[in-house]
Amino acid sequence: MPTLTIIQENQQHSIIVQQGENLRQVLLANDFSPYTSVTSIANCGGRGLCASCGVWIEEAEPEPEHWHDRLASRFGYPRLSCQITIERDMTVRLLADKFIWGKRDGARARRVDSFRKRRDA
Numbered sequence: 484m485p486t487l488t489i490i491q492e493n494q495q496h497s498i499i500v501q502q503g504e505n506l507r508q509v510l511l512a513n514d515f516s517p518y519t520s521v522t523s524i525a526n527c528g529g530r531g532l533c534a535s536c537g538v539w540i541e542e543a544e545p546e547p548e549h550w551h552d553r554l555a556s557r558f559g560y561p562r563l564s565c566q567i568t569i570e571r572d573m574t575v576r577l578l579a580d581k582f583i584w585g586k587r588d589g590a591r592a593r594r595v596d597s598f599r600k601r602r603d604a
Contacts, residue, residue: 488574489515490541500569505529507536507564510577517564517577529565537561542574 487509489496500509507529510517518526522535529536531549540562547553549566556562561578 485569486572487569488542488572489513490574490576491515492577492579502570504569505565506538506567506569506573506575509569510538510564515577527565531563531566534563536564537578538564539576539578540567540573541576543571545570545573 484499485502487498487500487506489498489510496515498509498513507517516523517536517538519535522533525533526535527533531551534551537555538561544556544562545567547556547562547566549563552562552566554560564575
């Protein structure tokens with residue numbers, strides 16, 4: 484069974500998965516989200532239409548099958564997690580910032596804390 488390694492904010496987490504599982508579904512089932520706070524509510528549900536579930540494939544990148552992933556792979560953009568089937572060990576990095584859809588909740592909290600520390604100093 485393949486091991487999925489997830490890098491989130493420079494922390495690594497490993498999960499044993501069934502071969503053939505969908506990356507987006509595995510991430511969500513294990514409390515890892517490829518979405519920002521906005522897109523966790525407003526997304527296409529894994530149909531490859533909204534491009535909001537992008538992740539960086541760090542290791543063992545599968546061949547792209549979806550048109551968006553073919554372009555992403557060609558031009559160096561994140562891949563859609565909803566269009567990736569896990570066939571072997573893989574390492575993915577969750578995006579910290581998504582310029583169109585906003586930042587992750589954790590990134591926002593760190594910025595607010597940093598601002599408050601500077602303001603109160």
